[in-house]
Amino acid sequence: MALIVDLLLQAVQMALVVAVAPAVVGVTRKVKARLLRRIGPPMLQPYRDLWKLMHKEAVFAHNASWIYRTAPYLIFAATWVAAALVPSYATGLLFSWSADLIAIVALLGTARFTLALAGMDVGTAFGGIGSSREMMIASLAEPAMLLIVFTVALVAGTTQLSAVATLFSTGSVGLRVSLGLGLFAFLFVAVAENARIPIDNPATHLELTMVHEAMVLEYSGRHLAMIEAAAAVKLVLYFSLIACLFVPLGIAGPGAAVSDYALGLVAYVGKLLLLAALLPIGETSVAKMRVFRYPLFVGSAFAAAALAVFLLFVSKGF
Amino acid sequence: MPATALPATTGLGCVPGFLGLAGLAVVVGRRKVATPLIYGGSLALALVALGAALTCFLSPGPPWTLVLPIGLPGIGARFRIDALSAFFLVVVNLGAAITSLYAIGYGRHEETPARVLPFYAAFLAGMNLVVLADDAFTFLLAWEFMSLTSWAIVLARHRDPANSRAAFVYLVMASFGTLCLLLGFGLLAGPAGGYAFETIRLASHTHFTATLAVVLALLGAGSKAGLVPLHVWLPLAHPAAPSHVSALLSGVMTKVGVYGFIRIVFDLAGPPNPWFGLVVLSLGGITAAIGVLYALMQHDLKRLLAYHTVENIGIIFIGLGLALAFRANGMNVAAALALTAALFHVFNHSVFKSLLFFGAGAVLTATGERDMERLGGLIHRMPQTALAFLIGCAAISALPPLNGFVSEWLTFQAILVSPDLPQWGLKLTVPAAGALLALSAALAAACFVKAFGVTFLGRPRSPAAKAAAEVDTFSLTAMFVLAAVCFLAGVLPGFVIDALSSVTLMLTGGTMPHQAAVPWMSIVPIGESRSSYNGLIILTFLVASGFLTAMIIHRFATRATRRSAIWDCGFPLDAPQTQYGSASFSMPIRQVFGTVVFDVHERVDMPRPGELRAGSFRLRIVDPAWRLAYGPIARAVASIATSLNQLQFLTIRRYLTLVFCTLIALLVLVATWR
Numbered sequence: 001m002a003l004i005v006d007l008l009l010q011a012v013q014m015a016l017v018v019a020v021a022p023a024v025v026g027v028t029r030k031v032k033a034r035l036l037r038r039i040g041p042p043m044l045q046p047y048r049d050l051w052k053l054m055h056k057e058a059v060f061a062h063n064a065s066w067i068y069r070t071a072p073y074l075i076f077a078a079t080w081v082a083a084a085l086v087p088s089y090a091t092g093l094l095f096s097w098s099a100d101l102i103a104i105v106a107l108l109g110t111a112r113f114t115l116a117l118a119g120m121d122v123g124t125a126f127g128g129i130g131s132s133r134e135m136m137i138a139s140l141a142e143p144a145m146l147l148i149v150f151t152v153a154l155v156a157g158t159t160q161l162s163a164v165a166t167l168f169s170t171g172s173v174g175l176r177v178s179l180g181l182g183l184f185a186f187l188f189v190a191v192a193e194n195a196r197i198p199i200d201n202p203a204t205h206l207e208l209t210m211v212h213e214a215m216v217l218e219y220s221g222r223h224l225a226m227i228e229a230a231a232a233v234k235l236v237l238y239f240s241l242i243a244c245l246f247v248p249l250g251i252a253g254p255g256a257a258v259s260d261y262a263l264g265l266v267a268y269v270g271k272l273l274l275l276a277a278l279l280p281i282g283e284t285s286v287a288k289m290r291v292f293r294y295p296l297f298v299g300s301a302f303a304a305a306a307l308a309v310f311l312l313f314v315s316k317g318f
Numbered sequence: 319m320p321a322t323a324l325p326a327t328t329g330l331g332c333v334p335g336f337l338g339l340a341g342l343a344v345v346v347g348r349r350k351v352a353t354p355l356i357y358g359g360s361l362a363l364a365l366v367a368l369g370a371a372l373t374c375f376l377s378p379g380p381p382w383t384l385v386l387p388i389g390l391p392g393i394g395a396r397f398r399i400d401a402l403s404a405f406f407l408v409v410v411n412l413g414a415a416i417t418s419l420y421a422i423g424y425g426r427h428e429e430t431p432a433r434v435l436p437f438y439a440a441f442l443a444g445m446n447l448v449v450l451a452d453d454a455f456t457f458l459l460a461w462e463f464m465s466l467t468s469w470a471i472v473l474a475r476h477r478d479p480a481n482s483r484a485a486f487v488y489l490v491m492a493s494f495g496t497l498c499l500l501l502g503f504g505l506l507a508g509p510a511g512g513y514a515f516e517t518i519r520l521a522s523h524t525h526f527t528a529t530l531a532v533v534l535a536l537l538g539a540g541s542k543a544g545l546v547p548l549h550v551w552l553p554l555a556h557p558a559a560p561s562h563v564s565a566l567l568s569g570v571m572t573k574v575g576v577y578g579f580i581r582i583v584f585d586l587a588g589p590p591n592p593w594f595g596l597v598v599l600s601l602g603g604i605t606a607a608i609g610v611l612y613a614l615m616q617h618d619l620k621r622l623l624a625y626h627t628v629e630n631i632g633i634i635f636i637g638l639g640l641a642l643a644f645r646a647n648g649m650n651v652a653a654a655l656a657l658t659a660a661l662f663h664v665f666n667h668s669v670f671k672s673l674l675f676f677g678a679g680a681v682l683t684a685t686g687e688r689d690m691e692r693l694g695g696l697i698h699r700m701p702q703t704a705l706a707f708l709i710g711c712a713a714i715s716a717l718p719p720l721n722g723f724v725s726e727w728l729t730f731q732a733i734l735v736s737p738d739l740p741q742w743g744l745k746l747t748v749p750a751a752g753a754l755l756a757l758s759a760a761l762a763a764a765c766f767v768k769a770f771g772v773t774f775l776g777r778p779r780s781p782a783a784k785a786a787a788e789v790d791t792f793s794l795t796a797m798f799v800l801a802a803v804c805f806l807a808g809v810l811p812g813f814v815i816d817a818l819s820s821v822t823l824m825l826t827g828g829t830m831p832h833q834a835a836v837p838w839m840s841i842v843p844i845g846e847s848r849s850s851y852n853g854l855i856i857l858t859f860l861v862a863s864g865f866l867t868a869m870i871i872h873r874f875a876t877r878a879t880r881r882s883a884i885w886d887c888g889f890p891l892d893a894p895q896t897q898y899g900s901a902s903f904s905m906p907i908r909q910v911f912g913t914v915v916f917d918v919h920e921r922v923d924m925p926r927p928g929e930l931r932a933g934s935f936r937l938r939i940v941d942p943a944w945r946l947a948y949g950p951i952a953r954a955v956a957s958i959a960t961s962l963n964q965l966q967f968l969t970i971r972r973y974l975t976l977v978f979c980t981l982i983a984l985l986v987l988v989a990t991w992r
Contacts, residue, residue, distance in 0.1 A: 054875035061884045063777060065697045067708075073871075077863040081856070095859070098840065098852035102730055103718055107856075109763060110717040116767045120898065123694065123776030124886045128898020131771065135764035136906035142763075143756035146730070150752060153734050159849040218885050222875040226867065295910045302753075309749045313737050 006094040009261070013093060014084040017240070020269070021232035022046035024239065024276045032280035046232065050225045058221030061122045071118035072219070072226035075111045079230040082107040083237040087165045087244045089264035092254025096162035101149040104161065105142065108193070108237075111230065112138055119215030130214030133291060137199065137211065140298040141192045144185055147305035151182040152245060154312040161244070162254075169248035178318045181308035183246050188301035190238040192294070195231070197283040199294060202231075209288060236272065243271040322374045326382040326399045329370035329407060330450060335363045336443035340436045347432030353425040356435045357418045360442060364415035367446065371407035374399050378820055383452060390455045393514050398452035401820040402585070405661065406449045406577045409668050413570035414442045416796050420676050421562040423792030427683050433474040434560060441467040441566065448574050454503035454513040457578075458496060464574065465492035465542075468567060472559045484554035491541055491551040498538030499578070502531045506586055518586045528587045532594050535582035536601070542575030544631045546605040547943040552628060553612070557620035557688070561679025564620060568627040569672040573664050576634055583642065584825045592741045595643025599744075602639050603751035606632030606758040611915050614765045614907055615939050617690050617900040619678045622769055623671065626714070629758055630667045633729065634660050636751050640732050641826060643744050650828025652735045655843050657822045658815055658830055659728035665814065666721045666807065670713040673800040677707035680793055681773060684786040690769070690900040695778040699786040704774045706797035711770045713804040715763040719857040721807035724841070726759060727851055731843040761907070768903045777894040809853040812841050901937060916942050 026043040033040025060068060082104045085096060099107070116134055119127040149159065155173060156164040167173065192199045195212040204210055210217075216227050244251060250267030252260040289297060311318040339359045346352045374382070381400035389395035399407070421438075428434055444464030451457035469492065473485040505527050507513045512521060523531070541548035552572075556564045583594065609628030616622040637660025644653035680703045681696065682688055697704040713720040733755070736748040778784040788794075807814055812833035819829040836842050840852035884890045912918035921936040968976075 054871065057876065057878040057880055059880045059882050059885075062881050063695065063698065063884075064881075065775065067697070067775065073864050073867055074860075076867050077860050080863050080867075081859045084859075095855060097850050098838075098855040098859075099718075100849045100851060102727055103723075103851055103856065106716060106718050106723055106727075109715070109760075110712075113712065113715060113717060113763055113767060117771055117775065120767070120771035120775045122884055123894065123897040124884055125891070125896050125898065126887060128903060131767060132898060132903045132906050135767055135903075136910060139757070139760045139764050139907055140910070142760040143753060146756040146759075147753060150730075150734060150749075153849075154737060157848070159731070159734065217887060221878075222871050225875070226871070291906070292909055306749070306753050309752070310746070313745045313749050316737065 003094075009090060010084075010094045013088055013090075014080070016088060016265075017083040017233055017236050018080060018229070020272065021229065021236045022050060024236055024272055025232045027273060027276040028235075028280055031277050032284060035280055035284045046228075050229060053220075053225035053228070054222045056221045058223050060220070060223075061218060064122055064218070067114075068118055068121040068218075069223070071114045071121075072223040072230075074114045075118075076226045076230040076233070078107050078111040078114070079233045079237070082111075083233050083240065085161065086237055086240040087162055087251060088240050089268040090252040090254075090256065090261055091162045091165045091169070091244070093162065097160060100159040101153065101161050101164070102146065102159055104237075105145050105149060108234070109138070109142060111234075115215055115227075118219075122218050124218065126210070126214045126217045130211055130217070133211045134215060137192055137294055137298060140295060140302055141189050144189050144298060144302040144305050145193070147302065147309050148182045148186050148189065151178050151305060151308040151312060154309065154316070155179060165244040165248055165251060166253055168245060169251050169253065176318060178308040178312050179246070181304045181311075183242075185301040185305040185308070186242065186246075188297060188304075190242070191282075192298050192301075194235050194238060196279065198286045198289040198297065201288055239272050239275045240268075242275060243268065247271060322377055322379055322382050322399065325370035325373040327384075329367050329374065329399065329446075330384065330397055332363050332367040332370070333443045333446050333450070336360065336439045336446070339363065339439035340443065343432075343435035343439055347435055352435055353428070353431050354422055356439060357421040357425055360439055361415055361418035361422070364411050364418055364442065368408065368411035368415055371404055371411055375401070375404035375408055375820075376817060389459075390453070390513060393453055393455070395456045396452035396514055396516075397450045397456070398515070399450065401824045402577070402580065403449045405818065405821050406573065406664075407446065409573050409665055410445050410449060410570050413566060413668050413672055414445070416672060416800060417562045417566050417570075419799075420565070420679070420793050420796035423790035423796075424560075424562050424676075424679055424683065426790070428560060430474060434471055434563070437467045437470040437474075438563065441471065441563075445570060445574050449577055452515045454507060454515070454518075458500060458503065461499065461542075461578070462492075462496055464571065465489075465496065468555075468559075468563070468571060471563045472555050474560065475558070478558075480554075481558040484551075484558040488551045488555040491548065495538045495541040495548075498534045498541070502534035502538060502582065505531045505534070506582075515581075515586060523588050525591070529591065529594075531587050532583050532590075535579055535587070536598065539575045539578035539582065540601070540635075543572045543579065543635075544575070544605075544609075544628045545601055545635065546608050546628065546632075547947050549605070549609070549628045550941065550943050550948060553616075553621050553624045556624035556627070557618060561620070561675055561682060564624070564679075565672040565675035568624060568675060569668040572627060572631055573668055576631070576638075576664055580638065580825070583638075584645075590642045590646045592643050592646040592739075592744060595639045595641075595646060596741075596743050596747050597639070598635055598642055599639030599751050600747055602632045602635030602637075603754035604632070605629070605635065607754045607761075608632075608915065610758045610761040610765060611907075611911055612941065614761060614768065614904045615912070615918075618688050619681065619690055619693075619769065619773060620675070620688055622690075622765065623674050623678060626762070626765060627667075627671055629762060630663065630671070630714075632758065633726070633755065634663050634667070636660075636755055637663060637729050637732065639751075640729075640736065640748070643736075643739060643741075643748075645826050647739055647741075649735075649738065650826050651830070651844070652732065652738070652828075653826035654819070654822035654828040654830050655728065655735065656732040657826055658818050659725055659732050661818050661821060662728060662811070662814060663725035666713070666725050666804075669800050669803050669807070670710045670722065673706060673710035673797055673804070674714065676793060676797045676800070677703055677710060680789040680797070681786075683789055683793075685780075685782040687780065687782050690772045692780040693773045693778070693783045694776045694780075694894060694897070695774075695783060696786055697774040699783075700774075700788045702788060702794050703797065706794070706801050707774065708770060709801040709804060711766040713808070715766050716759050717763075719805075719808050719853040719860070721804050721811070724808060724811040724851070724853065726755075728843060729755065731849060735844065764904075764907060768900060772898070772900045772903060776897050779894045779897075779899070809857050810839065811853060812836065812839055815841060901935075912939070916940060917945075 447460035640656035
């Protein structure tokens, strides 16, 4: 009986991240439009966009290989599994011990590897631009992410995300310099990894400003739908990480009552909406950076995270 | 008589077997039957040796020793198989067996097999003998034999001046390495001349002797393994050899160098000092970062793989440095974790680097090209090679659920245990090494997206790439066996970790928790509450999510597809040169890291509108090791030699004066010494 409840909770988590992702993207676009004095699309428009794309014919080049055709499935699967492992409304879920923070970062790396290969598959200049720039950003953002993982792990004494979230939600950790530096670095890394301004413009059609869009330029139909869904799920994953690591209010612990789960759910959705509203405020207040200034941006996140790790090695009290 | 006597004797008996094959190869080398005969014979012998080594490795018990009355008088030739040598025998013979299988197919394309075959079998004998040796003389003899036979293979196509230069640099570096090891063993054996390892183990060394011996071992074994700045021979020699031998050089011989280091520093030099750990750790971190940055700049596929070996050796030495530091502070369980991570990476690297070199060899056979800028679109012409190479690329980029991720994960877990180390030098160096490791892991993924993407994906950039054909069954079988090993080691790592516990118990006195007792076949480095990873569940989740997504898509979405021309934003350009090549792919990373780490100079010469001359793009990258270290040393040696050359042309009066002064000086020396 307990096993079935655990399985159900895990399944709810898996379904939740996918179901809520397009809504989060819709809220982001609406708030951004409002900030730019436009009316903007309805908040549920991404669902309709995905439905439309799924019913369109998928067109691809004569020389597209099997990697091109299977990449969208693999990218979506890897991102979905990673997002399902991040505690959203409850910690201590059934399979949370099978992958820790490092494995979650590596799963996102798998998705990125596949996407970069898919970008190079057809042999266009655009795909190459996207893949090479994406790997450059990743070469700085992934180490920064790993150092943030180290910071959190050194504070909590474990890399198991569920255990870390449970510990942080009890409030015994308190405010710390290292976690503050980690949050600062994490915000920069989240912007870089999710292809948001100032790193990449998700609404662009100019190759000088493209990274993610350039890699998926050739995709259409259901393949494009899966890739866009994967990008939305990745955004939800990063929001969930901010929520459970830095703002773990209301998250339900293991073996809690139904009311706690309901509260956790409400708290989670509330945090997602709050973050979805804050992101466009940040995006509209800065301009997109030149490509060769990205190292400055992501490098400062790397430096902040490295400083946090150094401080924690010197003394666990930082 | 321990239970492992029969397999151990069999393992030792394979060495004269390989030497016999080498002799046979000399006799029949020019006949057509030589290639399948010799490689088939090596395959059989290597499989026997692998079986023997696995039996010794997996059955616990006291080490097996044998003393033969040849070699040094009074000491003899000693052989020993304990947990450490059994593990490295497994690595060596697995590499040997799979390379021999590959070579049965690949060797058909060799122009002068008589130059390669005898040295190949002798090389395998030498590598096995190094791991089996239990006294300094046998060890050094086998080490030099291994170096010389591989040098001979690198020289097989000596008419190409690049190959002869590569072989010359290799010979100089190998001699330097053996000199350092000779001095190191001399120091450890002491004035009494106790060269047997047993004697060295039981003797007590002064702090100064042990430190000096460790430094010499680091120089000697490190140059064979490929630590920066002693790595310069690797990217010259590995591409020059035939591809199956490149796989052996990169995948197996560098591990024999690692074995030499572990044997001397962990086993023979006595209790370690935390400073050893710091030096090895920092060298490992620098090696990893520099190796992968160099690899990113290469457009020759085999040179890229050779530089990438340098990065992986750096990762292994990070693990070894951590193990030394923990052991010096008495933290045996943490030392066992770090050592397990390093040894697991030794195994993983030998598997996936061999796989990647086999793929490069297949591409070379099919197209005749090694330069990535002349390849492309090979996934359509060579689909099976492409699939095996892709698995190798994913494994080496540390992507779950394959094996590269497991060893990197274990290394990260070892770094996370390090704050408990009391020494301040270590407290500040370990996070830096961790940051360098994270950086090199991300750059490795970029490197292999480039390697696979430019070679196999896209459109063919030359007629040779357009006309490529799939290679033979032996090569493909060898590649797929290695891909299967990568996959199995990734989803079932607990078995490997448990098998390595005998080695860590012997060298550090501690072991990791017993992984077979952990439920659901996860692996647990320290304690279950601390962290765990389950490759099998991650794989199941990935496959299940993929299938679920596919089912939903097929149920609710349309299945219509249409093939069309490339979209390319409405400007499809036919020339394959308009797609990204290897230099253009690595350009952003070159801009970020290149000017800092090594001198990168790009010169673009664009003709103005109306001018009819061609444009040019010149890229100059200089390995700082050559510029800062080897260049000045070579110039100093040359100038000293030139000035000493004056001694050849003196008159007889000057010679007599010289002899007289030397005699006086020696007499004075003898008088004052007494």
